[in-house]
Amino acid sequence: MARMNMIQAINSAMDIMLERDPNTVIFGEDVGYFGGVFRCTAGLQKKYGDHRVFDSPIAEGGILATAVGMGVYGLRPVVEIQFADYIYPAFDQLVSEAARLRYRSGGEFWAPITVRSPCGGGIFGGQTHSQSPEAIFTHVCGLKTVIPSNPIDAKGLLIAAIEDDDPVVFFEPKRIYNGPFEGYHDRPLVPWSKHDLGEVPEGYYRIELGRAAIARAGSDVTVLAYGTMVHVALAGVAESGVDGEVIDLRTLMPLDIECIVASVKKTGRCVILHEATRFSGYGAELSAQVQEACFHHLEAPIERVAGWDTPYPHAFEWEYFPGPARVKRAIDKVMAG
């Protein structure tokens, strides 16, 4: 075991996969010599050479398109989109090509691509360095979507994503790269080195896609969250004083609906939390599925806590970010219901 922050854990996953599988290649903007603007690929080019880890032109559509071609050849490309906000030029290649290649070719061709991309706000990045576009990708048949909330999961999930034979979009909440964030922006950052989940096995291990984790067991209310919001959910539960069960979804597609249903049937109450905007957000899918499976067990309407339906405003980061106070309010409401 070693102390790792999320950046180091992600780096370790790629290091291991480059070592284990000669078909694994890594490329993207600034990921080669420099090691990425968030340093996630630091040292990998030096260790594996510039045929395995290299810089790319600034062309997200080109990155995804060439990754499809490499995947068709038989490589296993792990590409970085520098910010999730810049994934849109790659949208066509992801949606129309990578996601559907297996289907349209009758299983003849596929592209086992992993698209890593930092997402989310909380760093004063303004509207083009703060977005959480995950729901858009979960809507695309043929794509898997993963969002880890801590170093140990990040590494195991990334290894599973790279080994997966389908394209996986792997969003990394940049606000928690260095330490968990509960949404109290005026409190000092607690680094991962002071957190149990920053204790990461050095070697190879997988965390299977499609398995949620119970971040906190409880009996009064189920709070569904992923990424940074897992930590905010824990803080919101603590503020509310109820015995809440916090489920860290970890992968949005495939979704561990069994875990969710078992919890909601037990608690009878459900709050859904995400940083992304609310309208047609991933919470809408969760709410629908919980309602379909747990209607007779629900004691109160499901509550959603999400980003406001506006672009991410630079100066109003903390008025925008759905923090623990809003989670507490939602919990209070479902508890009263």
Added chain:
Amino acid sequence: MTTKTPLKLHVPQPKARPGESPDFSSIVVPPAGSLRKPALDEPHHAIREHALGMIRVLDEQGDAIGEWDPKLSSEQLIRGLRHMLTTRIYDERMMKVQRQGKTSFYMKCTGEEAVAVAQAMALEPGDMLFPSYRQQGLLVARDWSLVDMMCQVYNNTKDRLKGRQLPIMYSVKEVGFFSISGNLGTQFPQAVGWAMASAMKGDTRIAASWVGDGTTAEADFHYALTFATVYRAPVILNVVNNQWAISSFQGFAGGEQTTFAARATGYGLPGLRVDGNDFLAVYAATKWAADRARDNRGPTLIELYTYRAAPHSTSDDPSAYRPDDEYQRWPLGDPIERLKQHLIRLGAWSDEQHAALTQELDDYVRAAQKEAESYGTLGVKPTSAASMFEDVFKEVPPHLIRQRQEAGV
């Protein structure tokens, strides 16, 4: 039977990395005045040397040489010098206030001031500008208020963008400066669309846009060139080749094989490669392209060959990927120093006058800072958070009114 050779992948490498000596030996710097100035109606294939060579006017001594000398008056030249100096001093100040925690982010254009300043001066006031984030000099040269720019950087109560935008993502419709996008390259084809609209309406105004060397790799760059050439749009498309795109040298945008100006050839439009640190050359090339566009002869691609002396942004540390002293060794010098030298050679300027101007502008920028800070800095007296729900749509829809109430702002 021929034996088959194993294929090899080429991955570009810059000439020097940290710890190594800067190496610009492969850069060919032709003498000033070596390229002729073509007539506006010359076909693009007749002026291919302009896309491969380099238009330069100022020589090593600071004299203006050759057909491209725009023959500007001393007053115009001093105005250009003033705008470039203002831009540099403004950048230094804003970098400092970011370090002091008064805002979150800043980007300088140090070493590239001639690009925006000379180009703005070569255009007409009504022409529409579609910049990237590194052309703050356009606003300075259009005499826009530094206080107003600073208020955006501070996201304070007088921020015209209402606290919504990352610092430096200016938008100033009054002076034809289009809202800057964080997404690279999107403005390039938009400028073409604006120019097409101007042509559709029989207007006389043209458009200009700027992208960096790195950004030419984006599809938007190619959309722009295709639409511009198809409709012969009255637009000037500028590539600011400052050698770097964050940590990636321009070889990762294809700059190893040919020039960025030469991209124009394949699209059938003229490409001009210009010494971007030569105020006179930048002015003259832009004026030539503008005259062509106004004369219904269509678009021009200009590559401005320069060097990004500054870090990419306040979030960047270039010592991790390039030699520290590269800028000191840059063969095309510093744009402000070169124009200053030229003015001195003309007998229109002196070191004393330069020092006095620098002092005057420093005072001016400090005064602007003081005023801007009286309206607040980031997080201290911002505009009301209620404005975050406005302008998503023209009318605030009911669900956003509810959300605003829930937010309690």
